[in-house]
Amino acid sequence: MSEEAALGGNLSDAVRVGDTVRRRAGPWTPAVHALLRHLEAVGFEGSPRVIGIDEHGREVLAYIGGDGPTGWPDPMPQYVWRDSNLIAAARLLRRYHDAQAGFTPPAPATWRWPSNAAEVICHNDVAPFNAVFRDGELFAMLDFDNAGPGRRLWDVSMGIWRWVPVYNDSDPTVRDRAARVRLFCDAYGLGPERKEVIVALLDRQKAGREFARDQVARGDPGFAKIWSWFPNDSYLLEAIAYTKAHRDELSRDL
Known part of the structure; x- marks a missing residue:
């Protein structure tokens, strides 16, 4: 499946693959994933949903549709x-x-x-x-x-x-x-x-x-x-x- 640049992604090289976003992981990723899973469990709807880690060691999150302006090099809308x-x-x-x-x-x-x-x-x-x-x-x-x-x-x-x-x-x-x-x-x-x-x-x-x-x-x-x-x-x-x-x-x- 093809990859395309995802919303933002300036710091993490985020790419969209189908209905997922793949991002560079780090030593902090397990703690962050635990936090995101907690937010999902308590019904907070304003954060990404964790899917896991892919074969390249990148974190995998559910894609959230919408607009994600980065503010650089183009100004914010x-x-x-x-x-x-x-x-x-x-x-x-x-x-x-x-x-x-x-x-x-x-x-x-x-x-x-x-x-x-x-x-x-x-x-x-x-x-x-x-x-x-x-x-x-x-x-x-x-x-x-x-x-x-x-x-x-x-x-x-x-x-x-x-x-x-x-x-x-x-x-x-x-x-x-x-x-x-x-x-x-x-x-x-x-x-x-x-x-x-x-x-x-x-x-x-x-x-x-x-x-x-x-x-x-x-x-x-x-x-x-x-x-x-x-x-x-x-x-x-x-x-x-x-x-x-x-x-x-x-x-x-x-």
Whole structure:
């Protein structure tokens, strides 16, 4: 059966084979598969379904139909930035956090992303480029490869970074971004800890840069490809600088 490029796939060389997606596996795959099977068992519908491992050692997931914009080299479609999708992303993340409660990782569990706490199993890469849309509306979240134990606020801050988004481009304005930060927090149902979400975002951006640099140094082909698009850490360094410069404004409505 023929293979074709699947939704996203920048980091994992994902290909579609019939009704399945084949992706590069790693030491973290058994723990991630256990998590995905738990999500399926409790009825969470916003994540991939595990089929197994193929003869080439790749993980096999059920294909989820829809649109999966990557945002590079082509920009994200404008429908991604609708308020309805920002709200849907926050609510989907909250449902995921609720659904993972009660999950017991296999022992010993290997996770790709270094643990910074054990409040929840974070997705760690909540973003439009890891999402499936149907008719312009968010349907599911993809790419759990970076999942691992962490703080709930860590995942929320990642969602804010990518879905608001908090970048150094000129549109939307800082004021509009601050309103969308508030909207994301409200839709997620974040409590008083929302006051710390921009501090967490800055920490998350810095950690993301260090994680990416480490993966490139380890020879990860997916991260090496992404890194080649943004020489000298330019993309992440600019994002960090933007958040530092506007942290008070971004926190204004919280």
